[in-house]
Amino acid sequence: MPVNVKQLKRVELVELTGRIDSNTTVELESAFATALGAERYRIVVDMKALDYISSRGLRALISTLKQSRRWNRGDLRLCHVPPRIAGVLDMAGLTPLFKIFDNAVDAVGSF
Numbered sequence: 001m002p003v004n005v006k007q008l009k010r011v012e013l014v015e016l017t018g019r020i021d022s023n024t025t026v027e028l029e030s031a032f033a034t035a036l037g038a039e040r041y042r043i044v045v046d047m048k049a050l051d052y053i054s055s056r057g058l059r060a061l062i063s064t065l066k067q068s069r070r071w072n073r074g075d076l077r078l079c080h081v082p083p084r085i086a087g088v089l090d091m092a093g094l095t096p097l098f099k100i101f102d103n104a105v106d107a108v109g110s111f
Contacts, residue, residue: 003027005035011042011108017049020057028057032064041067041074044107048080058092065097075099079107 002024006013012035020028035043043064047053061076068074079101081089089095101107 003031005031007040008108011044011111012040013044013046013104013108015046015049016053019052020050021052021054022056025054025056025060029060032060036064036067042111043068043074043076044104045076045078046080046104046107047078047082047085048104050082050085053085053088058088058094062094062097075111077101077107077110079104 002016002018002020004015004017006015014028014031014035016028018024032043035041045061061078065076068076077099080103081100086095086100089098099107099110101110
């Protein structure tokens with residue numbers, strides 16, 4: 001199971017593991033849709049155990065970021081981004097879109 005969701009007091013913590021590719025992105029999109037449907041717009045994505053993310057996974061992150069920021073309701077923040085994935089985000093020009101933290105405690109505390 002590459003997506004694990006924890007509901008904290010004010011934040012939805014989404015932990016990603018393994019590979020987020022075209023097959024597993026559906027699970028990620030479902031987790032985001034559930035959080036947004038429950039009006040939980042403050043989302044932290046923990047990528048500590050993530051090995052790979054496809055372009056479809058990146059689109060899911062961007063789409064959720066836009067939906068959570070709409071009308072200043074919340075935000076999507078990243079933490080524990082592995083160097084390889086940080087390079088992909090940087091190459092795609094997505095790094096400025098996200099607030100990136102070294103650990104989940106700082107990311108959750110930033111809300």
